[in-house]
Amino acid sequence: MRIGMVCPYSFDVPGGVQFHVRDLAEVFLDQGHEVSVLAPADDDEPLPPYLVSCGRAVPVRYNGSVARLTFGPVTSARVGRWLEHGRFDVLHLHEPVTPSVSLMALWAAEQPVVATFHTSTTRSRAMHAAQPLLRPSLEKIHARIAVSEDAAQTVRSHLGGDTYIIPNGVHVERFARAGRVPAWQGTPAAPTLAFLGRVDERRKGLAVALAAMPRVLDAHPGARLLVAGPGDASETLRHADPRASAATELLGPVSDGDKESLLASVDAYLAPHLGGESFGIVLVEAMAAGAPVLASDLPPFLRVLDDGRAGATFPVGSADGLADAVLDVLGDGSVRERLRAAGRARAPLFDWTGVSGQVMAVYETVRAGADAAPPERARLWGRLVRGGAGTGAER
Template sequence: MSSDRFVAASDVTRVALVSHSTTPRGGHVHTLGLAEALHRSGHPVHVVALGDPAAGLYRRQTDAPHTVLRGPSREGTTLEQRVLSAIDLLAAGLAERIAEFDVLHAQDCIAARAALRARAVTGAAVRVLRTAHHVDDFTTPVLIDCQRRAITEPDRVLVVSEQWRAILRAEFGVTATVVPNGVDPGRFPPVPEAERAALRLRVRARGPLLLAVGGIEPRKGSLVAFRALAELAAEADTAGTPRPVLAVVGGHSFQDFAPYREAALADLPGMGLRAGRDVVELGTVSDAELGAWYAAADVLAYPSLKEGFGLVTIEAMSQGLPVVASDVPVFTEYLTHGESALLPAAGDPVALAAALRAVLTDVPLRDRLRVAGAAVAARYTWAAAAARHAEIYAEPVPAPAG
């Protein structure tokens, strides 16, 4: 944990990037990637996140100044209780240090509510910005209202895709600014062939290795992936060739997807699949290990039903891994089916299986996807995202109405 104080010129906007989590999920990966790029450009920035202060951030080698505040306990609590407790803890921590910042840039619903509360209780002259990566499917009135206020009350709202700009306008009446995600080309070190082989051996992948990132969750289309895998496994059995293995990275989430995960895994035997053999859960891995899995796999299987941007896709493409995603609108904003990725119909396991089969068997197609995918990833850098954010931070504050 770092608690470095800012020493900055008075005309430079001091920014706190605020996140409810330190785990390597899309929102926090975005937060840290943006923070590192801003810091390297000389912009005063500090990450404030909830987690385990002793463990720090998931990427311990980061050069971005940061503070990790103790997060809420998960033991015996409901999602609503965890959300409200997290807001309390994060708001208190921000209030103590709010004089150090000109902008509190929240990266999620919890962080936005905490930043707004910290400003209200201190009366500090700070702006509150919010990046809405996506809108959570909350079900209780308290959480639905909490999320609505976290979108409608900040001074400015950013989104990472045109799809979510349209959704926020239609559902919340908010005009948002699009600033896409990015990827750091040097984030993942080169992976020796011996390490790739060792990872494949670890999951006993004698045939194709499919990689899924994000855990087993509804919006990741995990059941769709399992059903597509079952089709490919049956074909391999008929042909007498090694079955494909689906390695699943990640799974730690603020929300509890255990019932979905357990039900999905329980369905595997009925599909002719077995957990630990055909579907191997790897859990949360280090940044370096994630890069190694990108290098070791044959294809990214990412059939999401809902995404804010799909940061995993450009991470994979930056490492030369062909991508099979889905045709949800957010992917079609920056991926072209048949050119930079394959985008089968969302929720259709037969279409997903066909796309995966094509990548695994058609070498010219696989090579084209790698080349075009790398070109797409090169257009989305954290340096570019940081420069656009710096422009937004420096914009003059609108005068009060009247």
């Protein structure tokens, strides 16, 4: 099958949607399908062979974070050429209402379209603002996928219609067989805790983890908090207890291999997120690596953790709740081993083998229904947009 995927966020900046698109594309390539991914990217950066850049992105604040998006006539021209050249059997758009390349590809599309929604928010300004722009193209979306029930509820609230729920995928075996790094391994006298995420985004909860550390250090003076992820944490550390700051090691952005080894090495993984999450892919990664997961009780996290059976949870934003969970895990080996075993048992539910099969089933369903010609209004809209793409906007 010839598959075209569109990612709205810059492919050369780490992010959950980018990783999802990358992994799904590579899984399908390994299965023998032809896959091309269109996404914003710096043309000077080394890019995977299946990626086509639609231009450099600009940072925009979105959903409590900073997304790197691209929009405009140059992007439109590149979208049109990519679609014409690709002759895709199915077009898979991620976050199609985000004002970036996915939305432009939806406007221009004439082939069967599958759309995946990753965002969970009760009030999506992007979806609300995009409705007038989307109305002529909504009928082109043959199937909608949401990565969680929370993301599906967002879609139903703003766009209506039925939605398949297919979770994010993880290469479970890679995490399960990851080697441990002695520098990151804990000991009974000096246990290690891990935090992964963009360190200067408040919603990721680094400040909560730091606020929990003094109580942890009272019981385990040698404990260390290993923080991995992009961003500047200096402001957060400056406001933290000096003992917590001293016990924190900033690892910066880490490679996929280092992330796997980090999660396999530590005594517990901390996920003190405050909101804005639709799934919790790193929770699954930690479970697959054998790290006990201690997470705030956000509804998406509770679903991933099987209502707390595969990980310990605590009230959102509660440093004391997190400290209690950490002390429970570090102080009782049976608790630690129970969470490890439960996490490892649950992680395979999210393995890419099963997840990619569910996505392919949606593709095949959409293709089977594509014999019915799309409404003339949808075809005309796509041709108008493509006509604009071929006006030499880049010259």
